[in-house]
Amino acid sequence: MLVAELDRSSFRADFSASQPGIYRALLGDPASFLREDDVADLVRHHLLEAARVRVLRAGASIPVNSYSATRTHGGYSYPAPRPDLLSTILAGGATVVINGVDEVHQPCAGAARDLEAAVDCRVRVNAYASFSGLPGFELHWDDHDVLVTQVRGTKQWTYAPPSVPHPLPGAPGAHDEPAPDALRSTELVPGDVLYLPRGWWHRASATAGSSLHLTWSLSRPTAVDLIAWLATEAVHHPSARADLPVGVDADAVAVAKAAIAAVVDTPDLLGRFRRYLAGQGWDRSTAVLPWTSEPNADT
Structure with missing residues (x-):
């Protein structure tokens, strides 16, 4: 309504x-x-x-x-x-x-x-x-x-x-x-x-x-929420788990960007993120007690 x-x-x-x-x-x-x-x-x-x-x-x-x-x-x-x-x-x-x-x-x-x-x-x-x-x-x-x-x-x-x-x-x-x-x-x-x-x-x-x-x-979810979730997803990617090169030169920046891209460029990224968010919400399904799904027993 x-x-x-x-x-x-x-x-x-x-x-x-x-x-x-x-x-x-x-x-x-x-x-x-x-x-x-x-x-x-x-x-x-x-x-x-x-x-x-x-x-x-x-x-x-x-x-x-x-x-x-x-x-x-x-x-x-x-x-x-x-x-x-x-x-x-x-x-x-x-x-x-x-x-x-x-x-x-x-x-x-x-x-x-x-x-x-x-x-x-x-x-x-x-x-x-x-x-x-x-x-x-x-x-x-x-x-x-x-x-x-x-x-x-x-x-x-x-x-x-x-x-x-x-x-x-x-x-x-x-x-x-x-x-x-x-x-x-x-x-x-x-x-x-x-x-x-x-x-x-x-x-x-x-x-x-x-x-x-x-x-x-x-x-409403924000990009900050997405980035926080990506941090938990990164552990599944070998390139993200690898040590970063020492220093901040162009090669080190390239390695860091490639690691991030490996996490981001995965199939159905936003779909998985949305399903994750749905799993964090309050479960509004109706609880069914064990006996409510059974026919009344004869007495």
Whole structure:
């Protein structure tokens, strides 16, 4: 459903050109992916570990022991949420973030699977619930594209172009914050969708009352990813395993280039790279328990 709705907008063109886009009233039922009660259930029934649930204020994580109690079962201790404490913290301006909602919530999993097939890249879904105008994160950028779907309430988004072309962590100048006059602003209401390509600076604040939105992280492979994968492939090539000549003269450069060419000039290079990437993703296939594939036994 999400893919069909995006196809009614200019998203495909914006995605191909890596240009931001705002698509108003795109989602007929934005809560079809995740509802308010789902958020409460996910927080209540999952361990309070940073990989899954975080509570933040202005970009800083609030210690788990501020809103949890330690429970022990079978010799294993774990933090369980205390609703009274968590409600107070959230009412005071904190944001609760649920990472990887598509791993634990079927409607998001199905939509993420369809989106992955449509845009040919990895997709991960996070949920952000806030209850005041304070931002959960300060101005920042991500190393992946972001697709925002507003589910409940309104949210003010401030965003600006990347500081350098095609930024990645560690790139010179990538973390230089934009000038104030480069900042843009828009308000999202339920059903609106915002697309921000990799590297675009952004922050978000609820404008009135509570707010719930989903971010669909779209991780597109880069040439840097290809080069990193080629380094693991190089061990299969004798010329790449050979010692380089001493020095930096023309002969040494020629040997180095020939070794690299031997790795690059192999059949179906990009196809194998794509299959490698596919194997690194979240397995969205349906788990079949042994007895579910057998006919019911007579009793």
